[in-house]
Amino acid sequence: MKLPTITHIRAYSMGGAAAKIHGQGGGDYHDQGKDHWIDNHIATPMSKYKEYEQSRQSFGLNVLGTLVVEVEASDGTTGFAISTAGTIGCFIVEHHLSRFVEGKRVDQIKLIHDQMLNSTLFYSGGGGVVINTISAVDLALWDLYGKVVKLPVYKLLGGAVRDEIHFYATGARPDLAQKMGFIGGKLPTHWSSAFGDEGIEKDIATLADMRERVGDKFWLMFDCWMSQDVNYATKLAHAAAPYKLKWMEECFPPNQIESYRELKKNMPKGMLMTTGEHTGTLEGFKELSDAGVDILQPDVGWCGGVTSLCEIAAIAKSRGQLVVPHGSSVYSHHAVITFTNTPFSEMLMTAPKADHVRPQFDPVLLDEPVPHDGIITAEELDKPGFGVELNRSCPLERPFEH
Numbered sequence: 001m002k003l004p005t006i007t008h009i010r011a012y013s014m015g016g017a018a019a020k021i022h023g024q025g026g027g028d029y030h031d032q033g034k035d036h037w038i039d040n041h042i043a044t045p046m047s048k049y050k051e052y053e054q055s056r057q058s059f060g061l062n063v064l065g066t067l068v069v070e071v072e073a074s075d076g077t078t079g080f081a082i083s084t085a086g087t088i089g090c091f092i093v094e095h096h097l098s099r100f101v102e103g104k105r106v107d108q109i110k111l112i113h114d115q116m117l118n119s120t121l122f123y124s125g126g127g128g129v130v131i132n133t134i135s136a137v138d139l140a141l142w143d144l145y146g147k148v149v150k151l152p153v154y155k156l157l158g159g160a161v162r163d164e165i166h167f168y169a170t171g172a173r174p175d176l177a178q179k180m181g182f183i184g185g186k187l188p189t190h191w192s193s194a195f196g197d198e199g200i201e202k203d204i205a206t207l208a209d210m211r212e213r214v215g216d217k218f219w220l221m222f223d224c225w226m227s228q229d230v231n232y233a234t235k236l237a238h239a240a241a242p243y244k245l246k247w248m249e250e251c252f253p254p255n256q257i258e259s260y261r262e263l264k265k266n267m268p269k270g271m272l273m274t275t276g277e278h279t280g281t282l283e284g285f286k287e288l289s290d291a292g293v294d295i296l297q298p299d300v301g302w303c304g305g306v307t308s309l310c311e312i313a314a315i316a317k318s319r320g321q322l323v324v325p326h327g328s329s330v331y332s333h334h335a336v337i338t339f340t341n342t343p344f345s346e347m348l349m350t351a352p353k354a355d356h357v358r359p360q361f362d363p364v365l366l367d368e369p370v371p372h373d374g375i376i377t378a379e380e381l382d383k384p385g386f387g388v389e390l391n392r393s394c395p396l397e398r399p400f401e402h
C-alpha cells in the first residue's frame with residue numbers, strides 16, 4: 001500500500017484568559033465560566049497566598065487556552081488533535097515543528113516524534129507547553145494515519161485487550177457519579193499544607209460525608225494538585241484511612257521525587273500513591289516509577305502524545321505498576337484499551353456542578369464518546385483515527401502561518 005505524504009500542518013488557538021472570548025473549555029478544560037466546581041477553592045501550591053486561594057483562574061490556570069493542530073495528507077485526508085497550549089503552541093507548531101512534519105509519509109510518526117523531542121530540548125525544559133504542543137502534533141499524526149488507512153488508532157497500536165473501559169469520575173460529587181454508574185469518585189482537596197491541621201480536619205470532614213453517602217464499597221480518592229509537603233500528606237493519608245481512601249494523588253510537584261519516595265514509606269499499607277499528570281519526560285516517569293508510585297498518570301496531551309504514552313506504560317508494566325492516564329478522553333481511550341496494565345480509566349467531569357456527564361473537551365470535538373453507566377465499549381471507538389471531528393463552528397484563530 002502506497003501511503004500519502006503530509007503536505008500541510010496548521011495550528012489554531014481558542015479561548016484562554018488572554019483571548020477575546022474565554023471560558024470556552026475545549027482542550028484547556030480549566031478555561032471554564034464562573035461557578036464551576038473546578039475553580040472552587042481547590043488546594044494548590046498558590047493557596048498560601050490569600051489573594052490566590054479561592055480561584056485557580058486568578059493565578060492564571062486558564063491562561064493558555066486550546067491548541068488545535070491540523071495535518072493534511074497529499075490525498076486530501078486531514079487529521080487533527082487538541083491540547084492545552086493556545087497561541088504559544090501555535091507559534092511552536094508553525095515556526096518550528098512544521099519542518100519535521102511536512103514532506104514525511106503519514107506513517108513516519110515515531111521518526112517525527114523523536115525529531116520534535118530532540119530539536120526542542122534547548123527550550124522545552126523537559127516538559128510544559130512545549131511538550132503539550134508536541135503531544136498535539138503527535139496525536140494529530142496518529143489521527144491522520146488512522147483516517148488514511150481507515151482504522152481506529154487502537155487497532156494501529158495492536159488492538160484492544162478488553163471489550164470495554166470502566167471509568168471513575170473526577171469531580172466535586174462522587175455521590176452523583178455513583179448514581180451515574182462510575183466505579184469511583186476522586187475529590188479535589190480544598191485545603192493545603194498552608195492550613196495545617198485545620199486543613200486536614202476540613203478535607204476529612206468532606207471525605208467522611210462522602211463515604212456516608214456512597215457506602216463502603218465505592219472508591220473514593222483525593223487529588224491534591226501539588227499542594228502538600230511530606231508531613232501534611234502523611235497525616236492526611238492516616239486520617240483518611242478509616243474512610244477507606246483508595247489513593248492520594250499528586251501530593252507534590254512533579255520533580256520532588258524524594259518526597260514521593262518518603263510518602264510511600266509513610267503511608268498506611270494498602271493505600272495507593274499516584275501521580276504524573278504534570279510530568280513531561282520519559283526520564284521523569286522512570287524516576288516516579290523508581291520512587292514507588294503505584295499508578296503513573298500521564299496526560300496524553302501533556303506527556304508527548306500516544307507515542308510517549310506507550311513508552312510510559314511499558315515503564316510501569318516493568319514493575320507491575322499501573323498506568324491510568326489523566327483524563328484526555330478519546331486520546332486516552334484508544335491507548336488504554338490496548339494496555340494490559342490499565343484496568344480502569346478516568347473521566348473528568350466538566351459539567352459545572354459535576355451533576356451530569358459532559359464530553360471532556362466540549363465544544364471542540366464532534367462525536368466525542370462519553371461513558372454510559374460508567375462504560376465505553378471498544379465498539380464505540382471503532383471509527384477511523386480517534387473517531388472525532390473538529391467542531392469548526394468554534395471561534396478558532398490561526399495567529400501564525402508558515
Ligand SMILES: [Mg+2]
Nearest residue numbers: 223249250277
Ligand atoms: Mg490530578
